[in-house]
Amino acid sequence: MKWFLLRVLSLWSLALIDMSRSENGFEELIAEEIYPSYFDEEAVFPGANSLMVPLTLIPGAVSKGAVCLDGTPPGYHLHRGFGSGANNWVIHLEGGGWCNNIRTCVFRKTTRRGSSKFMEKQLNFTGILSNKPAENPDFYNWNRVRVRYCDGASFAGEGQDEVNQLYFRGQRIWSAVMEELMSQGMQNAIQALLSGCSAGGLASILHCDEFKALFPETTKVKCLSDAGLFLDSLNVAGGRTLRDMYAGVVTLQGVQKNLPSSCTSQKDPTSCFFPQNLVSNVKTPMFLLNAAYDAWQVDQSLIPSSADPHGLWHDCKVDRLRCNSSQIKFFQDFRDQMLNAVKIFSWSNQNGLFINSCFAHCQSELQDTWYGNDSPRVGNKAVAVSVGDWFFDRSTVKAIDCPYPCDKTCHDMVLK
Structure with missing residues (x-):
């Protein structure tokens, strides 16, 4: 019953997004993330033994100009480590899409994705942030931090719009949060893992070497x-939905000055916001966790409503069993693009991969996809075990699933 209600709520959240988009007459709300940013199992149904962690704001950040879109201070949630993990740290960067023009950024600053005024005062720590060994075997007793996302450019912007009172200060937020955490004991870390989901997963790539x-x-x-491998792919109408949107993010928010010079010396700034053009040049060991048919990209980049005005893809989008052979081939081609994008990255023994053939998005945050009795597996290893094996050098992890529909362990998202 719990899982059924979750799915109903996720569909309802999608409906709200669609209504907001149509009433305001613009498609740019593609920049807002869908599930699990609006609803996830533990947020909607926190258990009796849930770990609720309070929000901490960084007042000193304001004087440094490290502020959310609306000028309020950024924040984070910290649960202290204990025992053998007391000097180890997991920093998890929150996701939540992007804003790519004045209109979407003005909207965003009235939400928790653009203002600390609207952030939850407590968050439930599950998955990679859980403090229970049965739920998070390798990182449960580490210092675990969730960094709130309120800039709309994957913690990478620098600039402002005085007319609309918008502050694009993602890079300064990153620096202020890191400075704060170092003062909270992270400077003594023996081991440290920077993670992130979706737009936060892109941020973990952008900031990995800085970390x-x-x-x-x-x-x-x-x-x-996690779910940060956004691809510069054609949609079903032959357009480039995500590139068009990223171009707005990069230009409006002044992201170009904070992108790696190893990329911008060879490619245009928008291309250098795409992880496929960044991951091979990251020097720090990195693990890419991604669904081969990433549900957010399927819904918002590959088959957005603007690219399918007559609904020819609707039935296939909501139920893969109703896809015809050419539609399945389209999905398989997307998977091939993803595998090709990580080919050079995967050559390095220091890097890890877990790419399962699921229609999912963000698998490290929710308990049922991170580590559970029926959690997704590749080669009989759950996500948490694979990440742990890689981090602690227990084994090399290059887990690439066979193509859809071979994987029966997926927890696929329900699309509308």
Whole structure:
């Protein structure tokens, strides 16, 4: 019953997004993330033994200009480690889409994705942030931090719009939060993992080497990007929905000055916001966790309503069993693009991969997809076990699933 209600709520959240988009007459709300940012199982149905962690704002950040879109201070949730994990840290960057023009950024600053005024005062820590060994075997007793996302450019913007009172300060937020956490004990870390989901997964790629540079060489530092492998792909109408939107994010929010020079010296700034053009040049060990048929990209980048005005893809989108052979081939081609994008990245023994053939998005945050009796598996290993094996060098992890529909362990999202 719990799972059924969750799915109903996720569909309802999608309906709200569609209504908001049509009433305001613009498609740019594609920049807002869908599930699990609006609803996830533990947020809607926190259990009796849930770990609720309070929000901490950084007042000193305001004087440094490190502010959310509306000028309010950024924040984070920290649950202290204990025992053998007391000097180890997991920093998890929250996701939540992007805003790509004045209209969407003005809207965003009235939400928790653009203002700390609207952020939840407590968040439930599950998945990679759980404090229970049965739920999070390798990281349960580490210092675990969820960094709130309120800039709309994957913690990478620098600028402002005075007319509309918008502050594009993602890079400064990143710096202020890291400075705060170092003062809270992270400077003494023996081991540290930077992770992130979706737009936060992109941020973990963008900031991975910066994170490593915070620590002495003796600290073991690695990065995890969950559902952050956004591809510069054609939609079903032959357009480039995500590239068009990213171009707005990069230009409006002044992201280009904070992109890696290893990329911008060869490609245009928008291309350098796409992870496929970044991951091979990240020097710090990195793990890419992604669904081969990433549900957010399927819904918002590959088959947005603007690219399918007559609904020819609707039945296939909501139920893969109703796809024809050419539609299945379209999905398989997308998977091929993803595998090709990580080919050079995967050559390095220090890097890890877990790409399962699911229609999912963000698998490290929810308990049922991170580590559980029926959680997704590749080669009989759950996500948490694979990430742990890679981080602690227990084994090399290059887990690439066979193509859809071979995987019967998926927890696929319900699309509308």
